[in-house]
């Protein structure tokens with residue numbers, strides 16, 4: 001079982017009970033805070049002898065002085081025959097008021113320590129603490145794997161909202177939760193009798209009655225040399241027993257003092273186990289320092305957040321879990337498909353490939369990549385691999401590469417198909433590493449490595465055509481991704497831009513759908529989105545969604561896209577044919593790699609044609625007036641200067657700092673957007689030198705041209721588009 005499975009199943013099962021311990025722990029953390037407010041702490045270097053003298057003056061019947069972990073002093077004694085416990089001000093000994101043990105109900109403590117189940121519950125709580133420890137260790141392994149190592153631990157977190165919450169909270173509180181579970185285990189070991197803190201019996205000592213009067217506490221050398229910060233408890237000799245002694249308990253141990261001579265009669269050092277236990281208590285409860293108790297309380301409460309986000313992540317992954325149908329047993333299969341997937345979508349592609357091969361008469365076996373092997377019956381092997389982290393393998397396949405590198409190659413061809421996203425600097429790096437390793441081992445390939453961007457069905461179909469040719473068989477790969485639930489969106493406004501003949505492009509604005517309260521939390525309705533995220537639209541007559549970059553965020557109160565008529569395009573024809581009041585079926589797909597980080601750094605926005613849409617969305621939401629500079633490329637300002645009136649307004653409002661345009665089809669229009677960048681080379685260099693973040697949106701050819709231009713412009717700074725990408729300062733949204 002891998003770390004991910006351990007983490008998932010422990011989290012989903014025992015994690016539920018860990019939530020109870022986390023929340024009760026958070027409640028118990030109030031105690032030290034409340035105690036700190038109740039009474040002042042004693043000055044650290046006050047001699048205990050002085051404290052005894054002050055207490056003796058103000059509390060005549062005092063029997064015991066306790067130095068609480070919070071630092072406060074409490075004196076126990078009798079007034080007449082009434083037991084009393086009072087806070088005492090160590091500065092002058094005056095009584096501050098009665099001592100209250102804890103305002104929290106006892107059952108909260110019992111629930112935390114034993115789940116209200118007595119001794120059996122204590123074992124249960126210890127088991128939960130152990131599970132929490134395992135969850136922390138597995139979380140650390142997964143976190144490092146996901147982020148791509150220690151050095152990238154602080155890097156921006158990508159993924160769904162639940163994934164981001166889980167990872168970001170984990171980065172903040174993981175160490176504290178580790179400490180909490182370790183200290184809980186230490187304390188449990190003592191409570192359950194697995195470790196005995198002190199096996200020694202107390203010595204039988206007594207004061208030697210000589211007829212002399214009691215020596216006052218203020219004159220006892222031991223108490224003069226002992227500071228309050230080290231004191232735990234001081235028991236005064238009883239008035240009715242002449243042989244009674246002083247008993248002092250300190251951080252270092254405990255001692256007994258003759259009441260008449262002031263001599264130390266016996267001393268026992270605290271055992272090593274006792275010291276470890278004391279440290280564990282302090283770290284687990286925060287009782288000596290209320291700010292630490294606050295930190296512990298917040299960490300305890302975060303367990304609920306972990307559990308909730310973890311359940312959502314599991315639920316989302318469950319929906320995409322591999323469910324391969326029609327698998328032939330490995331030994332009989334002539335075609336093998338091995339899959340490496342984190343989110344599950346690659347398994348869907350594997351199923352499509354399996355179905356198509358089966359239709360062609362093949363016996364196919366599909367399995368996870370870590371099971372890579374061939375048999376006597378194998379004729380073809382296909383590896384479908386997604387990339388995660390900084391070019392790493394999906395978690396379940398983390399050892400697959402090493403495993404493959406050790407296998408002896410056979411003559412069976414192995415073809416690799418990578419799945420990735422060009423937003424990431426290490427595009428399909430894992431598939432590339434697999435391909436390299438296979439070739440180095442001497443495995444032949446039926447097809448060269450192909451990398452699929454953003455799960456593109458079209459690209460997969462093209463690979464299918466090449467595969468059919470190579471196999472010499474008719475084979476069609478028509479992949480229909482599982483479409484998430486859609487929401488109906490109603491068109492409220494459209495702005496048309498004429499092409500050479502008829503409307504060719506339009507900015508379409510849809511109303512934010514009416515959704516009941518809590519719909520977002522329940523995962524119903526339209527997910528919240530930011531400009532630059534994608535809206536998936538399923539046109540009538542098709543099950544395959546098309547994706548458009550969003551020109552607005554949910555906070556704008558509407559959903560806006562810019563659509564260009566594609567020749568024969570089913571979805572663009574559908575969208576451009578809409579009238580106000582018509583509806584579409586849509587869902588949101590986050591595009592976190594393209595989102596702008598919260599920062600005051602300059603932003604260089606480069607867009608061509610409808611690619612300006614997400615950039616317009618960024619500018620619209622620039623309430624903080626970060627310096628944003630837009631380079632816009634079009635053909636003809638009278639036809640395709642999308643968002644022109646808004647852009648002018650944003651310039652006037654200061655949301656957009658500067659605008660440079662380039663129109664390629666009009667004389668003196670400035671050429672392409674790359675030409676505008678080249679003309680402004682010095683300024684662009686200056687902005688990048690100031691730390692500018694770059695976002696590019698448009699066609700693949702345009703993005704390629706921009707990257708090449710920027711490589712030349714930035715060369716004097718020893719920078720390039722790919723270097724900026726690696727630093728997460730440069731992202732593209734290409735179509």
Ligand SMILES: Cc1cc2nc3c(=O)[nH]c(=O)nc-3n(C[C@H](O)[C@H](O)[C@H](O)COP(=O)(O)O)c2cc1C
Nearest residue numbers: 341342343344345346386387391420421424427428
């Ligand atoms: C957190 C995260 C990290 C990713 N890292 C990379 C990466 O480094 N390189 C890459 O090409 N794609 C990366 N991707 C994109 C995925 O590889 C791509 O979406 C793939 O199709 C997902 O397949 P799966 O659903 O089977 O896991 C990443 C995606 C996520 C959510």
